[in-house]
Structures are given as C-alpha cells and as structure tokens.
Amino acid sequence: MMHSANQQREYQNPRDLIYKVAQWTWGLPQSLCGLAVSLYYRNCRQYEFHGAHVTVWPHKSSLSLGMYLFLTDDAFHYYHDQKSEFTEKAFARGLLVHEYGHTIQSLMYGPLYLIAVGLPSILWANLPALQKRRKEKRISYYSVYPEKQANKLGERFTGEKSIGAPIS
Numbered sequence: 001m002m003h004s005a006n007q008q009r010e011y012q013n014p015r016d017l018i019y020k021v022a023q024w025t026w027g028l029p030q031s032l033c034g035l036a037v038s039l040y041y042r043n044c045r046q047y048e049f050h051g052a053h054v055t056v057w058p059h060k061s062s063l064s065l066g067m068y069l070f071l072t073d074d075a076f077h078y079y080h081d082q083k084s085e086f087t088e089k090a091f092a093r094g095l096l097v098h099e100y101g102h103t104i105q106s107l108m109y110g111p112l113y114l115i116a117v118g119l120p121s122i123l124w125a126n127l128p129a130l131q132k133r134r135k136e137k138r139i140s141y142y143s144v145y146p147e148k149q150a151n152k153l154g155e156r157f158t159g160e161k162s163i164g165a166p167i168s
C-alpha cells in the first residue's frame, strides 16, 4: 500500500483525529457548511493546521465553520497600522490562531455554534451602529465575546500568539 506523506501525518497525532471526529459529530451543522464552502474554494491554497482544514480565500475577512477555516489572503486589509509591527506573514499567523480558536468554540458549543458564536460575530462585524461605536470609542473588534474568547482558546490549543486586540 502506498501512503502519501500527507496521509501519514494526518493520523500521527491522535488529538487531531479526536478533533475531527468531534467536529463531524457534535459540530456537524457548521462542519457541513464548512465542507460546502471549502469545496467551492477548492482551487485556493489549502493546508492542515492542528486538525483544521485551512483555505486561503480571496476575501478581506476570515471565517471558521467546524473544522474548516477560511483565512483572508489580505491580512492587513483592515489593519494597515499593524504593518509597522508585523510582517504580513506573522500577522496572518496570529489571525490563523484566532480563527483556530473559533474552531474550538465549535467543539464547545456544538450545534449551538452558529447561533452562539456565528451570529454575534457577524452582527458585531457588520452592523453599522456597532461599527460606528467601535470606531468612535477605539474599541478592538477582538476585545469582546466571542472574539476575545477565540483569541484565548486559539493560543491555548496551538501554543502560538493570536492576533491580540488591534484596532482597525
């Protein structure tokens, strides 16, 4: 039997396997959505990160659905100020760790993820009144639930630094 290096690596870490099984059972609704989106973007660059399936997509925002994580190809788009402190690669890595934290929230909240995490995230990001408030009071998008929790979880489960609380 021939095995690619990729396949072997996938099953080497038992924690990644448990992560995937949990995402496909307890986190099923969002994993199904994530699979559909990842198939749509199948021509984009994809790789694995601690059991999560990462797609680098051509959008300004990033998104996590179950074990599927969609990372912007333009990490500095909303955060030009960060260019003085980080390389684009390092900043995108922090964003990846943050998004990985959302995939852990998928395991915590299970079938409630889309309502308990997805909905408040989308509203916090897109409602004009909240955008205005963030801008006026210089509040970071990453400073409140569920974003702040995603930072903490991402750091705990990857051992790497997350994005922190940059102000856009």
Ligand SMILES: [Zn+2]
Residues within 6 Å of the ligand: 098, 099, 102, 121, 147, 150
């Ligand atoms: Zn987030």
